[in-house]
Amino acid sequence: xxxxxxxxxxxxxxxxxxxxxxxxxxxxxxxxxxxxxxxxxxxxxxxxxxxxxxxxxxxxxxxxxxxxxxxxxxxxxxxxxxxxxxxxxxxxxxxxxxxxxxxxxxxxxxxxxxxxxxxxxxxxxxxxxxxxxxxxxxxxxxxxxxxxxxxxxxxxxxxxxxxxxxxxxxxxxxxxxxxxxxxxxxxxxxxxxxxxxxxxxxxxxxxxxxxxxxxxxxxxxxxxxxxxxxxxxxxxxxxxxxxxxxxxxxxxxxxxxxxxxxxxxxxxxxxxxxxxxxxxxxxxxxxxxxxxxxxxxxxxxxxxxxxxxxxxxxxxxxxxxxxxxxxxxxxxxxxxxxxxxxxxxxxxxxxxxxxx
Amino acid sequence: xxxxxxxxxxxxxxxxxxxxxxxxxxxxxxxxxxxxxxxxxxxxxxxxxxxxxxxxxxxxxxxxxxxxxxxxxxxxxxxxxxxxxxxxxxxxxxxxxxxxxxxxxxxxxxxxxxxxxxxxxxxxxxxxxxxxxxxxxxxxxxxxxxxxxxxxxxxxxxxxxxxxxxxxxxxxxxxxxxxxxxxxxxxxxxxxxxxxxxxxxxxxxxxxxxxxxxxxxxxxxxxxxxxxxxxxxxxxxxxxxxxxxxxxxxxxxxxxxxxxxxxxxxxxxxxxxxxxxxxxxxxxxxxxxxxxxxxxxxxxxxxxxxxxxxxxxxxxxxxxxxxxxxxxx
Numbered sequence: 001x002x003x004x005x006x007x008x009x010x011x012x013x014x015x016x017x018x019x020x021x022x023x024x025x026x027x028x029x030x031x032x033x034x035x036x037x038x039x040x041x042x043x044x045x046x047x048x049x050x051x052x053x054x055x056x057x058x059x060x061x062x063x064x065x066x067x068x069x070x071x072x073x074x075x076x077x078x079x080x081x082x083x084x085x086x087x088x089x090x091x092x093x094x095x096x097x098x099x100x101x102x103x104x105x106x107x108x109x110x111x112x113x114x115x116x117x118x119x120x121x122x123x124x125x126x127x128x129x130x131x132x133x134x135x136x137x138x139x140x141x142x143x144x145x146x147x148x149x150x151x152x153x154x155x156x157x158x159x160x161x162x163x164x165x166x167x168x169x170x171x172x173x174x175x176x177x178x179x180x181x182x183x184x185x186x187x188x189x190x191x192x193x194x195x196x197x198x199x200x201x202x203x204x205x206x207x208x209x210x211x212x213x214x215x216x217x218x219x220x221x222x223x224x225x226x227x228x229x230x231x232x233x234x235x236x237x238x239x240x241x242x243x244x245x246x247x248x249x250x251x252x253x254x255x256x257x258x259x260x261x262x263x264x265x266x267x268x269x270x271x272x273x274x275x276x277x278x279x280x281x282x283x284x285x286x287x288x289x290x291x292x293x294x295x296x297x298x299x300x301x302x303x304x305x306x307x308x309x310x311x312x313x314x315x316x317x318x319x320x321x322x323x324x325x326x327x328x329x330x331x332x333x334x335x336x337x338x339x340x341x342x343x344x345x346x347x348x349x350x351x352x353x354x355x356x
Numbered sequence: 357x358x359x360x361x362x363x364x365x366x367x368x369x370x371x372x373x374x375x376x377x378x379x380x381x382x383x384x385x386x387x388x389x390x391x392x393x394x395x396x397x398x399x400x401x402x403x404x405x406x407x408x409x410x411x412x413x414x415x416x417x418x419x420x421x422x423x424x425x426x427x428x429x430x431x432x433x434x435x436x437x438x439x440x441x442x443x444x445x446x447x448x449x450x451x452x453x454x455x456x457x458x459x460x461x462x463x464x465x466x467x468x469x470x471x472x473x474x475x476x477x478x479x480x481x482x483x484x485x486x487x488x489x490x491x492x493x494x495x496x497x498x499x500x501x502x503x504x505x506x507x508x509x510x511x512x513x514x515x516x517x518x519x520x521x522x523x524x525x526x527x528x529x530x531x532x533x534x535x536x537x538x539x540x541x542x543x544x545x546x547x548x549x550x551x552x553x554x555x556x557x558x559x560x561x562x563x564x565x566x567x568x569x570x571x572x573x574x575x576x577x578x579x580x581x582x583x584x585x586x587x588x589x590x591x592x593x594x595x596x597x598x599x600x601x602x603x604x605x606x607x608x609x610x611x612x613x614x615x616x617x618x619x620x621x622x623x624x625x626x627x628x629x630x631x632x633x634x635x636x637x638x639x640x641x642x643x644x645x646x647x648x649x650x651x652x653x654x655x656x657x658x659x660x661x662x663x664x665x666x667x668x669x670x671x672x673x674x675x676x677x678x679x680x681x682x683x684x685x
Contacts, residue, residue, distance in 0.1 A: 129671075
């Protein structure tokens with residue numbers, strides 16, 4: 001009895017338990033509501049089905065959220081990613097639309113390189129503002145969030161630029177090994193970030209900077225550089241996400257591309273268990289968070305509710321997930337549910353956190 | 357004794373550091389106005405200034421509410437959506453034939469209620485304001501489209517008279533009633549912040565919440581109060597917006613929270629809290645309004661230049677706050 005109880009506790013105490021449970025419940029509810037929800041079929045050598053759609057559509061969000069995880073882990077926040085998506089997409093589409101042969105791979109690669117270069121410069125700008133000048137991250141990136149939208153519209157001259165380029169379109173809609181290419185791009189980015197942060201000391205260094213930047217500096221870590229790097233990585237992720245978003249619709253809209261993606265990304269990170277205060281970060285949690293958000297959107301579409309109203313559901317899920325994870329709420333809740341004395345709950349807490 | 361004379365000497369001979377951002381905003385506003393007057397003859401018309409107030413009255417009210425929240429070191433992302441929701445609810449209720457007075461009361465209650473709830477969640481469950489108010493933003497925006505997917509016109513007599521009433525001198529310069537309401541809100545807010553216990557608590561919490569708690573100040577109550585105040589200001593802003601547009605549209609005021617935050621920051625309020633004035637916020641809103649007017653007068657510049665200029669100004673002012681050494685955490 002005691003053993004199952006403690007096993008139950010360690011399971012629910014695991015950082016991925018609640019996000020995964022929410023995702024599972026949403027998928028289950030969908031399957032009950034629409035029995036064909038989980039079915040996948042093979043057509044023309046490509047897999048089709050709602051789960052595949054969810055994966056494909058969540059790819060840009062996963063990318064942005066990966067970069068955001070690192071930034072949030074350093075104790076910062078990057079509000080400019082949505083604008084960066086718009087800028088990178090606008091530059092790439094603008095360049096391609098000016099070329100005589102839009103289908104040439106060389107043109108597309110040049111376009112991607114140019115857009116990526118500009119995004120890295122903008123990411124470096126964010127990094128300098130935060131790490132060198134020492135401006136509060138939320139404000140430093142707010143500058144680019146506001147001005148970046150204007151820049152994207154400046155690049156597209158306020159128009160929606162349509163392109164007709166097969167290689168570029170493939171970034172969003174292409175297939176490889178029966179699955180959409182976008183899934184592989186997101187997966188590759190996730191593995192790359194995971195390898196660099198978890199197989200080298202970089203991850204721990206980022207966490208230590210997020211935990212206490214001054215203490216890390218005294219311990220010999222160049223905090224400034226780490227923070228700078230996080231913003232540059234975030235910008236690079238946002239740029240790739242921007243390519244995907246514009247490739248999905250084969251057009252660049254400076255106004256609408258990547259609108260609110262920064263908020264979704266921050267949500268994904270928070271749902272995944274990374275604290276906005278910085279410190280420990282969980283890439284797997286972030287990916288589950290992004291999938292939860294996309295599943296929610298898809299569910300709402302499938303239920304014939306207007307896309308804007310889906311925000312209502314998003315609000316409910318956000319508050320629910322955050323409340324479940326908030327230590328203050330859990331303490332209150334568990335005290336009320338069980339008549340166990342509060343000191344026991346407090347004594348349990350560090351134990352749960354150390355292995356997690 | 358010595359410190360007393362020192363500070364006295366300082367205030368006499370040097371500009372107080374805390375007020376430099378506000379003074380810089382004032383200088384910027386005057387310079388921009390000067391540029392406008394020197395470039396365009398019609399710019400010197402008093403009505404241009406009045407129009408800035410008429411067009412930005414609701415923004416001013418919302419920015420005043422945001423000043424309270426930012427002074428405590430928090431942030432409220434829900435304001436734009438709450439403004440839209442208030443306008444939407446009023447339009448929908450008026451369409452159903454409810455009397456105007458009742459609609460006003462209901463509409464004015466929605467914002468503070470949502471603000472109170474968000475404040476409680478922030479305080480009792482210790483979730484970051486950013487996330488809680490983000491959820492509030494999603495909720496309010498979702499409610500807008502839930503009420504109606506299309507814009508609802510307002511034909512009510514009270515609303516149209518409030519919208520068309522012109523108060524002004526016989527030469528034709530006028531302001532709308534909304535501007536007067538906005539001024540009343542500004543004056544009440546400035547008085548509250550400067551001369552009441554609540555106002556001093558707000559500054560104390562923004563300065564250092566731990567010290568404020570140890571001093572025995574009601575940190576929780578104040579924190580919940582500022583989000584409620586911000587909700588109330590957003591509700592008033594929503595009513596003013598519905599006076600201005602005479603409709604409720606589900607996608608109105610999208611992204612307004614950014615303009616509001618930018619106005620507050622340009623007005624010299626420090627985002628970590630503890631320093632800033634309502635007067636600065638008024639100047640910040642005016643700066644945004646004058647930029648828009650300048651760009652409209654120019655005609656050759658496109659609307660996206662507004663965003664780029666606002667971004668540039670944000671950068672300049674934050675750099676200024678940094679250089680004169682206002683404490684950042």
